[in-house]
Amino acid sequence: MNENLLHLTDVSKSFGEVNAIEHVSLDIKDRSVIGLVGGNGAGKTTLLRMMAGIYKPTTGRVYLKDGQNVDQMRSLLGVVPESTGLYSKLTAWENIRFHSRIHGIEDSVAWSRTIRFAELLDMQDSLHRYTEGFSRGMKQKTALLRALAHGPSILLLDEPTAGLDVTSARIVRKLVQRLKEEGGTVIYSTHHLAEAEQVCDRIIIVHNGTIRADGKPEELLQLTNTHSLEEAYVSLTSEVARPRQEDSIKTSKFALLWRRLFTRRHTYEVNEDE
Amino acid sequence: MSRIRFTQMRVVAKKEIIEFIRDWRTIVALILVPLLLFPLLFIAFPLVMQSEAQELQELDVDVLVQSDYIDSQILFGLNESNMSITIESLPSGLESLSQPLNDSSLLRSYQYDAILRLQQTNDTWIYSVLYLSTSEQSTEARNRVLEVLNNWETNETIQRIEAGGLDADSTLNPLRWDGTIADADVATKGEQAGLLLSLFIPFVLALWTASAAVQPAIDMTVGERERGTLEALLSLPLSRSELLMGKWLAVVTITGVGVALQVAGLLFGIAFLAEDLVNVPSISIGSVLLLTLAVGLYGTMIVALYLSLAMRSKSVKEAGTVLTPITLAMIVPILLTQFINLDDVESFWFAIPFVNVLLALRELLLDRIILEHVLIWISVSVFVSALTIRYAAKQFSREDIVTSRS
Incomplete structure (x- = not known):
């Protein structure tokens, strides 16, 4: 029987007038790979950031199995943001070691775990290289090693295969499968349905800040009475997607007025002959 | 501000310093330039003066x-x-x-x-x-x-x-001086040097502290956000206060090393290259300790202010646009303090933030420890330092620091 690890209870998140997440309730069980699937601006990253304790919910609560707030128990989490967040002037191992030290892990323990996963990711020869010259794939692998080095209970991956070549994306997916086999819990955000279908045993479809469906792939097909996950996704997210919440960055009235003072609207006559 | 664990603060500061010093340009800007600036000036200045005087003679x-x-x-x-x-x-x-x-x-x-x-x-x-x-x-x-x-x-x-x-x-x-004018001055050579340097060292310390802190403060805040490394950092078991204090410690260390090297270069220049012009100032241990405290408080205020303003900025460019004029504006209190007569200085000057520390530096270089002044400038500076750190903590606690919002 799988045990509940993380709970989101009626969680909403607003940024000014923008409601990024509205009334989301979720239970994350251990030993599972959960896919957060949705388009750009759906609210996947905001949801992951709330799970990681970076954002606090405007209403509702995010808490762990023993009732503790997630930002008090961050050692249980391993996070790989979309940007990977590596320091270019540090080597791969120094990046990993920095995070492990913050987690309070001995360097030797972190090294042992890193070496074990580095072999899976074919990264063992690159651990002492500066990440400055790394390809996107190598950066993603390093970020994964960094997130795993302290032995987290839950791994949060934000678009882990975005921008990766086919081989690197496959290696990442294989690692996620391996973690699942070893009893780990992975929350995996992606906008690729096929990938979610391949890796995840539970798919949560997020659209315009709300959860449209939550279940195993076959349950989603049943729910929407469709034959493929793509059809199911389209039927669940039929209305127009809103813009990304980052696009609605607050700008002061004075700054806007000032900007308009130096903006000319160019219009040109339409040449009918063209 | 939440509880601060020194270990977390130290790990963050160490990482920031390592990252910073791995850029060779940083070493040149923050170590070699301050260390060599004054010795080179002391060598070059007399040479240029001599050569110019000779050129004028030969015109x-x-x-x-x-x-x-x-x-x-x-x-x-x-x-x-x-x-x-x-x-x-x-x-x-x-x-x-x-x-x-x-x-x-x-x-x-x-x-x-x-x-x-x-x-x-x-x-x-x-x-x-x-x-x-x-x-x-x-x-x-x-x-x-x-x-x-x-x-x-x-x-x-x-x-x-x-x-x-x-x-x-x-x-x-019909009226003439007996002996030499210098013999009649009861101030020692070291005290005379203190007077001369009390007009100069506060200027160097204040300006260098203010300008040296700009780049690391921007790099470690809005720079980190622009490079996309802040999100991973914020997901760690590290409070925002620990993050702030770690970064503050790193900037203060980097700036402090630069300032210390510059003062070392200046004293070396005075002792070995310009011994005919000026002596090394003679000041008591108490004054030296208070000088260190004054510089420390000044650095605390400046670095906390810079970190908070940089963190508020939407981009590295915007942070530069905000911090550069502030650094230049620091010249105003620096120049103001040069014209204040220390013999009958009113105590209220020691209650004005930034001005008070600069005046304190001048007094201490003259080896004058006036208890009333010391109490006022320490109290005011500690209070203002606490306020600037609190403001910085508030900026670091903003949720939107992970995105480019302001």
């Missing part, structure tokens, strides 16, 4: 002498000095000899470097030297002419006194 200057009659001794003096002399009559229609009339064009066109106008009226002579003050060559020509005239005047005065049957020396100097 050929053209002087036009306008006079209807020139005393033979004056003429002799002018010809003996290193000047090319042309003589012509005084122009007509002059209300005074200093009125240039059309002769200004002779100076502006560099045909002549100076014009000496000389006229005898009974027993006295009147004169003026026309010159172009914006030209060094013209000023040099004027100085040489004045030197000749002064020498002639001295000789003429002595001759006239002696012709009247008086002793020239006692007539000209």
Whole structure:
């Protein structure tokens, strides 16, 4: 029987007038790979950031199995943001070691775990290289090693295969499968349905800040009475997607007025002959 | 502010410092430049001064002498000095000899470097030297002419006194200093050096602290956000206060090393390269400790303020636009404190943030520990430091620091 690890209870998140997440309730069980699937601006990253304790919910609560707030128990989490967040002037191992030290892990323990996963990711020869010259794939692998080095209970991956070549994306997916086999819990955000279908045993479809469906792939097909996950996704997210919440960055009235003072609207006559 | 664990703070600071010093340009900017700046200045300054003085001595200057009659001794003096002399009559229609009339064009066109106008009226002579003050060559020509005239005047005065049957020396100097002026000053060489440096060191310390903190403060806040490394950092078991204090410690360390090296370079320059000009200031251990505290409080305020403003900024460019004018504005209190007379300074000056620390530096370099002043500047600076750290903590606690919002 799988045990509940993380709970989101009626969680909403607003940024000014923008409601990024509205009334989301979720239970994350251990030993599972959960896919957060949705388009750009759906609210996947905001949801992951709330799970990681970076954002606090405007209403509702995010808490762990023993009732503790997630930002008090961050050692249980391993996070790989979309940007990977590596320091270019540090080597791969120094990046990993920095995070492990913050987690309070001995360097030797972190090294042992890193070496074990580095072999899976074919990264063992690159651990002492500066990440400055790394390809996107190598950066993603390093970020994964960094997130795993302290032995987290839950791994949060934000678009882990975005921008990766086919081989690197496959290696990442294989690692996620391996973690699942070893009893780990992975929350995996992606906008690729096929990938979610391949890796995840539970798919949560997020659209315009709300959860449209939550279940195993076959349950989603049943729910929407469709034959493929793509059809199911389209039927669940039929209305127009809103813009990304980052696009609605607050700008002061004075700054806007000032900007308009130096903006000319160019219009040109339409040449009918063209 | 939440509880701060020193271990977390240290790990963050160590990472920031390692990352910072791995850029060789940083080492040049923050270690080599401050360390070598003053020794190089002390070597280069006398050399340049000496060479410029020599160049001036060797200049050929053209002087036009306008006079209807020139005393033979004056003429002799002018010809003996290193000047090319042309003589012509005084122009007509002059209300005074200093009125240039059309002769200004002779100076502006560099045909002549100076014009000496000389006229005898009974027993006295009147004169003026026309010159172009914006030209060094013209000023040099004027100085040489004045030197000749002064020498002639001295000789003429002595001759006239002696012709009247008086002793020239006692007539000209009925009151005279006995011994040397320097011997009469009870201030030691070290104290005199302290006075000189109290006008200079606060300027260097304040300006360098303010300018050296800008780049690391921007790099470690909005720079980190722009590079996309902040999100991973914020997901760690690290409170925002620990993150702030870790970064604060790193910036203070980097800036502190730069300032310490600059002071070391300055003292080395004074001790070994400019020993003829100024001595190493002699101050007590108490003053040294209070000096360190004053610089520490000043650095705390500046770095916390910079970190918070940089974190508020939407981009590295915006942070630079905000912090650069603030750094330049720091020159105002720095200059203001140079003109305050420390002998009867009012206590309220020590209650003005930033100004108080700079004044304290001046007092302490003179080895003056005035308890009332010390208590005021420490209390005010600690209070303002706490306020700036609190403001920085507030900025670091904002949720939107992970995105480019402001």
